[in-house]
Amino acid sequence: MQSLKQKLANISWKKLLAGVLTLGLIGALVSAIIIKNSKPTGIPVKIAQAEVQHIQDNVFATGRVRLVEKQEFYSYEETTVKKINVNPGEIVHKDQVLGLLDAGDLEDKLSNAKSNYAIQQSNLENALNPRPEEIAQLRADYNKAGADYQNAKKKYERIKQLYDQDAVSVQELETAELELIAKETEYNNADARLKIKESGPTGPELASFNAQVEQARVQMELAERQLARTTLTAEMDGVVISVEVAEGDHIDPGTRLITIGNTDKVEVTAGVSEADSGRLKTGQQVKVTAAALPDREYTGVLHSVSPGALVQTGNQGSQIEVPVIVRITGNCEGLRTGYTVDLTITTVDVENALVVPYEAVIEKDGKHKVYMVKNDIAREKTVEIGLNTELYTEIKSGLQKGDTVVVSPDKSLMDGARVSEVKNVPTAGGTT
Numbered sequence: 001m002q003s004l005k006q007k008l009a010n011i012s013w014k015k016l017l018a019g020v021l022t023l024g025l026i027g028a029l030v031s032a033i034i035i036k037n038s039k040p041t042g043i044p045v046k047i048a049q050a051e052v053q054h055i056q057d058n059v060f061a062t063g064r065v066r067l068v069e070k071q072e073f074y075s076y077e078e079t080t081v082k083k084i085n086v087n088p089g090e091i092v093h094k095d096q097v098l099g100l101l102d103a104g105d106l107e108d109k110l111s112n113a114k115s116n117y118a119i120q121q122s123n124l125e126n127a128l129n130p131r132p133e134e135i136a137q138l139r140a141d142y143n144k145a146g147a148d149y150q151n152a153k154k155k156y157e158r159i160k161q162l163y164d165q166d167a168v169s170v171q172e173l174e175t176a177e178l179e180l181i182a183k184e185t186e187y188n189n190a191d192a193r194l195k196i197k198e199s200g201p202t203g204p205e206l207a208s209f210n211a212q213v214e215q216a217r218v219q220m221e222l223a224e225r226q227l228a229r230t231t232l233t234a235e236m237d238g239v240v241i242s243v244e245v246a247e248g249d250h251i252d253p254g255t256r257l258i259t260i261g262n263t264d265k266v267e268v269t270a271g272v273s274e275a276d277s278g279r280l281k282t283g284q285q286v287k288v289t290a291a292a293l294p295d296r297e298y299t300g301v302l303h304s305v306s307p308g309a310l311v312q313t314g315n316q317g318s319q320i321e322v323p324v325i326v327r328i329t330g331n332c333e334g335l336r337t338g339y340t341v342d343l344t345i346t347t348v349d350v351e352n353a354l355v356v357p358y359e360a361v362i363e364k365d366g367k368h369k370v371y372m373v374k375n376d377i378a379r380e381k382t383v384e385i386g387l388n389t390e391l392y393t394e395i396k397s398g399l400q401k402g403d404t405v406v407v408s409p410d411k412s413l414m415d416g417a418r419v420s421e422v423k424n425v426p427t428a429g430g431t432t
Helices: 004-037 106-128 132-164 170-199 203-228
Strands: 043-049 051-067 070-074 079-084 097-101 231-233 238-243 256-261 266-273 285-290 293-305 310-314 317-328 340-357 362-364 367-374 377-382 384-388 392-397 404-407 419-421
Touching (some): 051 317, 051 384, 051 392, 070 238, 097 256, 106 203, 132 170, 266 293, 293 340, 317 340, 340 384
Antiparallel strands (some): 051 266, 285 340, 293 317, 340 392, 362 367, 384 392
16 A cells, blocks of 8 residues: 555656646647748738629610600691690591691682693693694694795885885885894794694703693692691591690691600600710610609610710700610500600620629730739739629630639739738628
8 A cells, every 4th residue: 555655746746747748738839820920921912703693784874755656736837726626645546637727828829729730731732732723723824924924025125126226215125124024033933833833842842841830730739738737637546645726826837736646656765975875786675764653664675876976965064975766665554755764775784704803804914914813822814804894894714713813903913922811801792
């Protein structure tokens, strides 16, 4: 049996051994920490991973709704509204009479124009196809003029002989000469009239007849249009959009009277800022919303983009805009003409795009580059980019899904530099 002294010695030795082991372990941990902290930590950077997303690029604008198909009635003369047959909101049909204006003397003008047109046509017809009795009369006139001319010629020759013999005065000779000239002129005119009737009018004469007929026709058609404008007749099926005059109103030329249109077909006219206009192409999809219809969203397509730009002046000064037209392609119920609407024009839509935050891509030596991080080392890499949006840049080649890149790399960052990630920094999407 051990003595008390031996037991106390054994216990002290065990405690001493445990203490030594504990101190050794603590020393090893401290050494490891010192060694770790003595390694370089690298340049602090924010990083992100290349990922596949559905991305869009949109252009925003504000426009106004108008009808694609409409008919507007205006006054062309100073007159009076005689009758209005419709009210706003009524359905109308093609050829329906919507109202009447006072015609004044337009009916008399049309009657006179028709008569003049008939006369000119008759003159042309007679010139081209003369009646036999007309030719006979002209031939008789020609023969008589010929006989009168021969008699005048003989008379002149006789008086000339007498004058040479001093038997008559110079005044008698001059009178005979003038009579001869007159009869010769009558004879030549009668000959010309007969030839025209027998052979028809020559090129210039025929052109003159045709011009007179054409002028009369134009005057008649103008009178017809002027009279027709006093009857307001629908040229299409539709709905009465507005009635801007009342019966008995005295109106000036150019006054708008009635507007009808097809409310099933509407479009939006808008202006897109100069900076965004380069991304527009016809056929792009458009979302349309209206403050008056907060629970509705309409679909459309970019129908046209103007080849020119306009300077628009507003409360915020002047800016250059490119006019565009958006056609509503779906149901447009409730979307009234004149409404102000907001447009979201999708210029690019990529379903599965490999993207990185747009701040990760830099331009260097004329190429697009990123710093890809692997094992805490940043490597400069050339990439081919595609779409740029407000948050992301599409990578067409040079990276793969899951690759880590430096976001907003500092200009001092070099290829092969050691980096360390900065935690809890918001990314381009707004998350940490």
